[in-house]
Amino acid sequence: MGRPRTFDEEAILDRAMLLFWRKGYEATTMNDLVDELGLGRGSIYAAFGDKHRLFLLALGRYLGRQDELLASSFDDRSPALPQLRRLFERLLQTDSFCSGSGCFSVNSIAELLPNDQEVAELARRSLRKAEETFAAQLDRARLSGELAPTISPAEAA
Incomplete structure (x- = not known):
């Protein structure tokens, strides 16, 4: 039986995310x-599996x-287009968080597609959700x- 984990998995995932975001997948060893x-290899493998x-x-x-940001950015009471503008400003702010490294998802797609089907599926799901959200907001703006x-709205999204 292994020892209980003494680290915060969520905090570790955040740090790993920032590292991959800064360096990219291939360049991160x-x-x-x-x-x-700050973990040994064994702890990383036990908690999260391999690098991929x-x-x-x-x-x-x-x-x-990003999905949570989309879900929390719109309401039915305020004008739709200003809400969309604010969302885009927040997204740009988020992506500037990592020292000018750009968008983590776009960087990952550019680096790993078309060969990594798991990344492709994550990206497809996220982009589909964003497109549906934008289309609904644009439809509200049209109405x-x-x-x-x-x-x-669907084409504009």
């Missing part, structure tokens, strides 16, 4: 992870936060007269 996370699995968990965490009726 297990030694980098050991140094950044840890990367998927970190990317999933990032995308989950309220904020958006020209000739603009298709």
Whole structure:
């Protein structure tokens, strides 16, 4: 029986996410992870699996936060287009958080697709959710007269 974990898995995932975000998947070595996370290789493997699995968990965490941001950014009482603008400002703020490294999901897609199907599926799910959310908000804008009726919310999203 192994020892109980004495570290905060959520905090470790956050640190791994930031490391992968800064360096990219391929450039991040297990030694980098050991140094950044302050855990031994055995602890990393036991808690998170191999480097790829840890990367998927970190990317999933990032995308989950993006999904939460989308879900919490809109209400039915305020004008739709200003809400969309505020969301884009918040997304840009989030992506500037990591020393100008850009968007973690876009960077991951550019680096690992088309060969990594697990990253592709995470990205597809997240992009589909974002598109649906944007389409719903744009449809609300069209119905309220904020958006020209000739603009298709689905296409614009």
